[in-house]
Amino acid sequence: MNAVGRQMRSGSSTVHHQRQYSDNFLDSSSSNGRWLQSNGLQHLHSSTTALPGFQDYGFFGGGGGGARMFRNAGRGGNGGSELFSEPSTPPVCSRSSSQRKIADDQVSPNELSPGILDLHSLDTELLPEMSHVPAPYDGTSFYPTARGRSFDDSEQFLTNKANVRSRGLPDNNLLKSFSTDKDKSAVAKIKVVVRKRPLNKKELGRKEEDIVTIEPNSNSLTVHETKQKVDLTEYVEKHEFVFDAVLDEEVSNDEVYRETVEPVVPAIFQRTKATCFAYGQTGNGKTYTMQPLPLKASQDILRLMHHTYRNQGFQLFVSFFEIYGGKLFDLLNERRKLCMREDGKQQVCIVGLQEYRVSSVDLIRDLIEKGNATRSTGTTGANEESSRSHAILQLAIKKSADGSESKPARVVGKLSFIDLAGSERGADTTDNDKQTRMEGAEINKSLLALKECIRALDSDQGHIPFRGSKLTEVLRDSFVGDSRTVMISCISPNSGSCEHTLNTLRYADRVKSLSKGGNNAKKDPLLATLNIRESTTVPLSSVLPTSSTMEATMMDAPIEHSRFGWIKQMESESSLPYNIDRVSSGREEDFDFSEEFYEPEKPSWKKNVKQEAFHIPPKEDKIRKAEPQTKWKDMADFDGSLDPEQDLNALLKEEEDLVSAHRKTVEETIDIVKEEMKLLVEADQPGNQLDDYISKLNTILSHKAAGILQLQNRLASFQRRLNEHNVLVSSFIDVHQ
Ligand SMILES: Nc1ncnc2c1ncn2[C@@H]1O[C@H](COP(=O)(O)OP(=O)(O)OP(=O)(O)O)[C@@H](O)[C@H]1O
Numbered sequence: 001m002n003a004v005g006r007q008m009r010s011g012s013s014t015v016h017h018q019r020q021y022s023d024n025f026l027d028s029s030s031s032n033g034r035w036l037q038s039n040g041l042q043h044l045h046s047s048t049t050a051l052p053g054f055q056d057y058g059f060f061g062g063g064g065g066g067a068r069m070f071r072n073a074g075r076g077g078n079g080g081s082e083l084f085s086e087p088s089t090p091p092v093c094s095r096s097s098s099q100r101k102i103a104d105d106q107v108s109p110n111e112l113s114p115g116i117l118d119l120h121s122l123d124t125e126l127l128p129e130m131s132h133v134p135a136p137y138d139g140t141s142f143y144p145t146a147r148g149r150s151f152d153d154s155e156q157f158l159t160n161k162a163n164v165r166s167r168g169l170p171d172n173n174l175l176k177s178f179s180t181d182k183d184k185s186a187v188a189k190i191k192v193v194v195r196k197r198p199l200n201k202k203e204l205g206r207k208e209e210d211i212v213t214i215e216p217n218s219n220s221l222t223v224h225e226t227k228q229k230v231d232l233t234e235y236v237e238k239h240e241f242v243f244d245a246v247l248d249e250e251v252s253n254d255e256v257y258r259e260t261v262e263p264v265v266p267a268i269f270q271r272t273k274a275t276c277f278a279y280g281q282t283g284n285g286k287t288y289t290m291q292p293l294p295l296k297a298s299q300d301i302l303r304l305m306h307h308t309y310r311n312q313g314f315q316l317f318v319s320f321f322e323i324y325g326g327k328l329f330d331l332l333n334e335r336r337k338l339c340m341r342e343d344g345k346q347q348v349c350i351v352g353l354q355e356y357r358v359s360s361v362d363l364i365r366d367l368i369e370k371g372n373a374t375r376s377t378g379t380t381g382a383n384e385e386s387s388r389s390h391a392i393l394q395l396a397i398k399k400s401a402d403g404s405e406s407k408p409a410r411v412v413g414k415l416s417f418i419d420l421a422g423s424e425r426g427a428d429t430t431d432n433d434k435q436t437r438m439e440g441a442e443i444n445k446s447l448l449a450l451k452e453c454i455r456a457l458d459s460d461q462g463h464i465p466f467r468g469s470k471l472t473e474v475l476r477d478s479f480v481g482d483s484r485t486v487m488i489s490c491i492s493p494n495s496g497s498c499e500h501t502l503n504t505l506r507y508a509d510r511v512k513s514l515s516k517g518g519n520n521a522k523k524d525p526l527l528a529t530l531n532i533r534e535s536t537t538v539p540l541s542s543v544l545p546t547s548s549t550m551e552a553t554m555m556d557a558p559i560e561h562s563r564f565g566w567i568k569q570m571e572s573e574s575s576l577p578y579n580i581d582r583v584s585s586g587r588e589e590d591f592d593f594s595e596e597f598y599e600p601e602k603p604s605w606k607k608n609v610k611q612e613a614f615h616i617p618p619k620e621d622k623i624r625k626a627e628p629q630t631k632w633k634d635m636a637d638f639d640g641s642l643d644p645e646q647d648l649n650a651l652l653k654e655e656e657d658l659v660s661a662h663r664k665t666v667e668e669t670i671d672i673v674k675e676e677m678k679l680l681v682e683a684d685q686p687g688n689q690l691d692d693y694i695s696k697l698n699t700i701l702s703h704k705a706a707g708i709l710q711l712q713n714r715l716a717s718f719q720r721r722l723n724e725h726n727v728l729v730s731s732f733i734d735v736h737q
Pocket of ligand 1: 196197198200249280281282283284285286287288289388420421490
């Protein structure tokens with residue numbers, strides 16, 4: 001197993017004990033600049049008699065003539081027990097010679113679908129007959145008694161299990177999950193998992209330090225950032241984060257699957273849409289992490305279909321497309337360009353996307369291999385074979401109204417895997433050519449849009465700017481309704497990536513905070529039962545943007561949960577800029593900036609203070625009359641042991657900090673916009689398109705300017721309220737004395 005030594009720190013000095021990696025890791029890295037998957041791709045579920053040919057296989061391999069394809073040398077089987085014999089074959093295109101021909105009778109592209117994948121209306125439309133999905137899950141029939149070898153290591157299943165437990169990872173697996181509808185609540189709506197990759201050969205060669213420590217049996221990690229004081233002495237600032245799970249460099253892909261996707265698989269038979277995506281800087285292991293997941297999931301899905309849900313008419317469909325340069329391409333249909341359309345209900349359809357009905361893992365493997373071969377890849381400073389597109393693979397479970405094959409099947413549930421293109425900072429792209437830089441700008445733009453959606457959801461805004469990018473349009477149903485989202489944040493351990501790592505972790509933390517309540521809690525009663533841990537609060541100073549690079553702003557640290565609980569809301573409100581689309585329910589222009597609108601949540605200092613312990617004397621009426629506009633509930637928030645004035649001052653200070661942080665972000669955004677405009681001019685775009693971009697960017701700028709104005713107004717209004725509050729506090733104290 002690969003291992004990285006833990007680091008020991010004492011004061012400002014840092015001592016590292018670096019252990020050597022396995023030869024396998026280093027050798028394969030040296031051979032092609034990437035670590036190769038080990039030969040042990042077979043992940044045989046030996047007792048799957050109904051489904052021969054189950055093996056692990058890498059997806060999202062990227063293209064480049066198959067350079068990123070991860071073939072299973074030991075792959076056997078010939079399709080196994082395909083149950084369907086529909087006539088059509090997926091169009092054969094750009095397949096590498098080594099790809100096995102897909103048997104004609106195994107696939108039926110869109111036989112039962114109109115050629116339009118309606119991501120939302122179709123998916124959310126429930127079959128009347130499906131109001132009850134029968135047959136509680138029978139875990140014992142699902143897993144074979146013994147499991148074969150894992151994807152990229154030689155651990156036995158049972159050994160893996162033991163390891164999972166010993167590492168303190170929750171023992172999530174299908175055996176436990178979703179035996180009934182009710183059990184869906186056992187799986188978090190949004191699960192954020194962080195995976196740290198080992199130091200690679202280059203980093204070791206540069207003697208870079210491993211700055212990320214993960215305590216055994218914990219779900220927290222610490223980033224040790226080396227900083228310099230003004231007198232140039234170095235010190236280490238520690239940033240601690242807590243997530244739903246933290247996977248260190250020794251965790252295998254099998255374990256990643258068990259921790260992330262496995263628990264949500266049964267839910268897709270229960271009308272749930274689940275999405276798993278990997279996020280992180282280029283070269284951090286997103287593709288490596290995502291590759292094996294879809295096949296593992298389809299193994300489990302098919303097994304459920306053939307055991308637990310046997311003879312119930314469920315069908316499995318696969319589609320695979322990429323978003324490149326803001327455009328959609330079908331990876332299973334000669335990279336044909338696809339159109340995304342919105343119907344009257346503002347629901348998104350992908351017109352022309354080919355879906356293939358599949359019944360064996362071999363077939364799915366072949367389809368994905370084909371898709372991977374077609375995918376766009378390139379080279380970045382950090383990764384020689386970087387995914388330059390967002391690749392989206394969807395496994396849809398369908399069923400006809402009466403469970404028969406004669407009627408059209410409709411979507412019951414869906415599992416989407418998204419391998420996001422790598423985020424990178426403007427600074428990292430300086431070596432790259434124009435094309436790469438343009439790609440980088442586009443990628444970053446869509447990640448920014450994703451973040452804006454997350455912020456909007458987080459702050460309970462009516463309007464979620466899903467239309468900010470193609471990516472967010474596609475992801476829309478991952479975040480709303482009965483959905484489950486698993487985000488895997490991939491990070492590097494090396495000191496040179498510290499800023500990236502912190503940005504990625506802050507982004508992950510922002511996503512995690514989505515599941516804590518607010519809008520989602522109200523919409524999804526399941527959330528009430530979730531036991532999500534809070535992330536450790538990072539000092540404000542450590543979350544302020546530190547560079548003017550593209551990524552730094554895009555991944556800029558969310559202002560952490562203020563102890564007053566309303567900082568996040570304020571930040572989100574004031575950072576509307578990317579919401580340049582309009583939907584009827586989203587009333588960006590209707591934003592009410594009155595004081596009432598900004599009524600802060602109850603300060604969290606109220607925590608642990610018993611409300612009844614605070615006795616309000618009869619004289620309170622007087623005060624109420626004297627200050628009718630004051631929210632009396634605020635008064636009840638004061639704990640006698642606290643000095644309210646001090647807290648109010650702290651509140652004011654926080655507010656001021658926030659304003660400066662925001663101002664800085666705005667300045668950086670303006671820089672980014674300028675940079676983007678420069679890139680566009682350099683790229684010599686055709687006039688119309690350029691005009692289009694410029695007008696978009698102008699809109700962003702004016703939103704930003706409006707944001708500053710709003711913030712200033714809010715600050716003034718806040719100060720007024722604070723004064724009123726102070727008056728009220730004084731009179732209250734008088735009354736008590
Ligand atoms: N956990 C890991 N263990 C061993 N090798 C890893 C791990 N994670 C990543 N790698 C290796 O690091 C290299 C870069 O990984 P990968 O291509 O998955 O990065 P990426 O985040 O998808 O990059 P990009 O966004 O540019 O596509 C690959 O050679 C991969 O095999």
